[in-house]
Amino acid sequence: MNFPLNPDLHCHSTTSDGTLTPEELAARAAANGVDLWALTDHDEVGGQQRAIDAAQAHGIRYLTGVEISVTFADATVHIVGLGFDHTDPRMAEGLADTRDGRGPRAVEMGEQLAKVGIHGAYEGALKYVGNPRLISRTHFARFLVDSGVCRDTPEVFRKYLTEGKPGFVPHRWARLGDAVQWITQSGGLAVIAHPARYNFSPNLEYALFSEFKQHGGQGVEVVTGSHSAAEALRYADMAREFGLAASRGSDFHSPDESHIDLGKLPPLPDGLTPVWQLLAGRVH
Numbered sequence: 001m002n003f004p005l006n007p008d009l010h011c012h013s014t015t016s017d018g019t020l021t022p023e024e025l026a027a028r029a030a031a032n033g034v035d036l037w038a039l040t041d042h043d044e045v046g047g048q049q050r051a052i053d054a055a056q057a058h059g060i061r062y063l064t065g066v067e068i069s070v071t072f073a074d075a076t077v078h079i080v081g082l083g084f085d086h087t088d089p090r091m092a093e094g095l096a097d098t099r100d101g102r103g104p105r106a107v108e109m110g111e112q113l114a115k116v117g118i119h120g121a122y123e124g125a126l127k128y129v130g131n132p133r134l135i136s137r138t139h140f141a142r143f144l145v146d147s148g149v150c151r152d153t154p155e156v157f158r159k160y161l162t163e164g165k166p167g168f169v170p171h172r173w174a175r176l177g178d179a180v181q182w183i184t185q186s187g188g189l190a191v192i193a194h195p196a197r198y199n200f201s202p203n204l205e206y207a208l209f210s211e212f213k214q215h216g217g218q219g220v221e222v223v224t225g226s227h228s229a230a231e232a233l234r235y236a237d238m239a240r241e242f243g244l245a246a247s248r249g250s251d252f253h254s255p256d257e258s259h260i261d262l263g264k265l266p267p268l269p270d271g272l273t274p275v276w277q278l279l280a281g282r283v284h
């Protein structure tokens with residue numbers, strides 16, 4: 001593989017909580033100069049074949065992708081999988097189990113919001129769902145913004161959808177070791193997504209990185225839409241310390257919501273092994 005100049009290995013389509021289809025994302029990635037792309041929908045690989053075909057139609061290289069929700073130390077951590085076989089039945093089964101509780105959780109979120117005077121939020125959120133197997137907090141956020149309850153999605157999360165707030169329903173996701181295993185068993189490489197977002201203590205963060213490594217995880221997102229320049233440098237150091245390869249992805253969800261567009265990211269800091277170097281044989 002020629003060295004990609006502008007890889008973007010993290011984004012979401014209507015198959016999870018993005019607002020663009022896989023085909024629209026491929027067109028946008030190509031227009032923005034992305035030359036190696038991965039669609040990483042939450043807990044779902046249903047968009048992968050469409051993304052492979054659309055990438056090919058636009059002449060851009062593609063790695064399969066997924067972002068798996070994991071519960072680690074009572075917090076939610078996201079693990080990105082890249083370059084796996086998207087038809088692998090063990091991956092499909094693991095993701096189906098992980099998605100399973102989303103429906104009942106969403107109903108309960110609606111009930112809790114009704115108790116603070118916001119009625120019809122579950123039915124409202126459902127109207128924004130592109131994939132009936134995947135209702136997420138993002139769909140509630142879109143409903144609460146469009147119906148005028150909040151000004152923007154950050155305000156929704158701040159006031160209603162994060163721990164301790166009225167619409168937050170705790171949920172148990174996949175185990176770290178299982179998620180890493182689904183990815184590696186199907187030929188892929190596991191990556192800790194946006195590590196700066198977890199607000200772990202230094203001890204817990206060390207535990208996450210060490211356990212992830214022990215389970216066979218090989219990468220960490222260093223450059224992502226939600227990392228500052230200082231955070232990118234900090235996780236570049238962590239990548240070197242733990243012997244992890246580095247990834248780069250915008251985490252783009254929507255032209256109206258995401259402040260970082262596909263492919264509009266700074267380069268990886270120097271002196272790192274990029275994940276795409278380890279995935280050369282897995283590119284479509």
Ligand code: AMP
Nearest residue numbers: 017042069135136137138153154157253
């Ligand atoms: P869920 O998987 O249903 O818990 O929803 C998680 C999704 O909500 C994430 O993937 C983000 O897209 C979105 N999200 C989480 N926290 C925030 C936040 N503070 N502001 C905006 N979006 C957020």
Ligand code: MN
Nearest residue numbers: 012017138253
């Ligand atoms: Mn999301």
Ligand code: MN
Nearest residue numbers: 067078193194
């Ligand atoms: Mn995430």
Ligand code: MN
Nearest residue numbers: 010012067251
């Ligand atoms: Mn994401």
